[in-house]
Amino acid sequence: MKIALLYFSGTGVTAKFASDIASGFIKANHSVDLLRIKRGADFNLAQYDILGVGAPAYSYRAPRIVTRFLRKLDFYRKPFFVFSTSGGVPGNTLWNLYKAMYRKAGLFLGSIEGFGTTNIKSWMPKITDTNQKLGGLTKHDCEMAQLFSEKILDRLTRWKKNFDKMEMRGLIPQSNLLYYIWAGFFTWRSEMAFYVGIKLLDKEKCNSCKLCATKICPSGAISLNKKNMPRFNELRCVGCSGCVNLCPKDAIWTIRSKNHRQYDFYKDYILKN
Incomplete structure (x- = not known):
């Protein structure tokens, strides 16, 4: 079958x-x-x-x-x-x-x-x-x-x-x-995105690998500029936590998550598929 x-x-x-x-x-x-x-x-x-x-x-x-x-x-x-x-x-x-x-x-x-x-x-x-x-x-x-x-x-x-x-x-x-x-009150898209926070980019760390836009984000919230660096559309973010955890250079961060370790235990299941 x-x-x-x-x-x-x-x-x-x-x-x-x-x-x-x-x-x-x-x-x-x-x-x-x-x-x-x-x-x-x-x-x-x-x-x-x-x-x-x-x-x-x-x-x-x-x-x-x-x-x-x-x-x-x-x-x-x-x-x-x-x-x-x-x-x-x-x-x-x-x-x-x-x-x-x-x-x-x-x-x-x-x-x-x-x-x-x-x-x-x-x-x-x-x-x-x-x-x-x-x-x-x-x-x-x-x-x-x-x-x-x-x-x-x-x-x-x-x-x-x-x-x-x-x-x-x-x-x-x-x-x-x-x-x-x-769920009727606290599980809407904006509330889930709140757990992650507003995404910011450390341009010194970013190596323009494009993985955040092409592999990681499932909601179409990340696009790329002419330098292949990510741009974030917070109105599409569903709070999956992928970008802040799986960026290979840890270049994507938020005020809430800064200085915390990435949860990338199963990164290969996203980055290599």
């Missing part, structure tokens, strides 16, 4: 988790395409047999750029599952992803969560604090992600022979009213 894993990732955490999930399908001799959700992306999903969609938790919910993107896609009634990553409290993220898909997708095959360090740079240790180590997703969650494909494939095989509606209903993510209320 052919599987598509759509994911949104600013600093590579969800991209890493998606890669771990993909490894299980590949080990079972299925093909997988990893598709990063970005502004302007367009995916034709008709060719796939199973769809997986993942996103990080943004203040207890899926990023609004993701749910809006998903509502525009045609899922061709394909079987699907959802996954999320967070610093420990995913809130309604899985529910948001499920809700954005279920009307146009097919059988719901389940969900999985991964937990690790948050990627907000201003919450990272100071550059001078070399004793505190940064971590990524837990080893247990990465291992569970690699085994997750077995559950998905087993359910799909069984349900093709004898569909269990009650079992599927039991897999549907649950929403929490308190998180729902919170």
Whole structure:
């Protein structure tokens, strides 16, 4: 079978988790395409047999750029599952992803969560604090992600022979009213961007590599000037924290994040893909 894993990732955490999930399908001799959700992306999903969609938790919910993107896609009634990553409290993220898909997708095959360090740079240790180590997703969650494909494939095989509606209903993510209320007030684009802050450029550090605009930013908030140095459109920033964490020269900074260490634990999943 052919599987598509759509994911949104600013600093590579969800991209890493998606890669771990993909490894299980590949080990079972299925093909997988990893598709990063970005502004302007367009995916034709008709060719796939199973769809997986993942996103990080943004203040207890899926990023609004993701749910809006998903509502525009045609899922061709394909079987699907959802996954999320967070610093420990995913809130309604899985529910948001499920809700954005279920009307146009097919059988719901389940969900999985991964937990690790948050990627907000201003919450990272100071550059001078070399004793505190940064971590990524837990080893247990990465291992569970690699085994997750077995559950998905087993359910799909069984349900093709004898569909269990009650079992599927039991897999549907649950929403929490308190998180729902919170999200209604505190998860809009401008508020997520506030956690990062207004971006500034250290021109002495910048080497015009163009990665911030071509690889890192998923929302189209970074363009390049004639010298291939970044220009920031704060009205498009969704607060993914990618630019301040993954700039190879640490040339992009904000008042909030200055002098804090970069969270670049999974940078290769963004910069090299």
